[in-house]
Amino acid sequence: MGATLYEILDSKGCIIMNPQEIHEVIMQKLMKVIDPETGVDVIKMKLIQDLQVDEELKVSYVFRPSSPLCPLAVPLALEIIQTVREVQEISGQAITVVDYVQADELNKTLKELLEG
Template sequence: MDNKKIANDVIAALEDVIDPELGIDIVNLGLIYDVDVDDQGKCKINMTLTTPGCPLSDVLNHDIDQKARSVDGINDVEINLVWYPIWSMDKMSRYAKIALGIGGM
């Protein structure tokens, strides 16, 4: 089992998780900091939110868990919500900035 490939597959699957407020996926928003998969198929996702106390965190956690588990080789998912490094618009992909009409790219 190639854990790095599985982690990349998880990241690709998470591109289907859309932030309901912004309408952009959480990967392009730069909310996913790290995905690690161990030899037992446990997937650890380190991520942040655009703002502390985001009212949609439960919805996002459910969608993230579901998408990660849809990847072959994933048996368990652990989502770690972190606040460092602090999220900023600089973490967004060029695609996300264009989609949200943010200039200065």
């Protein structure tokens, strides 16, 4: 009898999942990230958009803070990044911040953080 997708482990002992399964796991985890100002999760608030997982299992998504002047944009972005990192099967992630007054600076900083 052949091994199923869930029975195959990679070299780190992680279960190999396909991009759709990883997408679902990430969405479930992000539903636990709560915006401190509203008490609502970042998925319900639609602060995370266009979440994609490619064939190399790299995750990309757009983070749109609740307002252009959101005082919690930076800590919330960092919490989102950490939450996505908890999914061991991913090969990396890219976040793009939009509609925020300091989006350019924050995107540069987050890119350096993720690549460094």
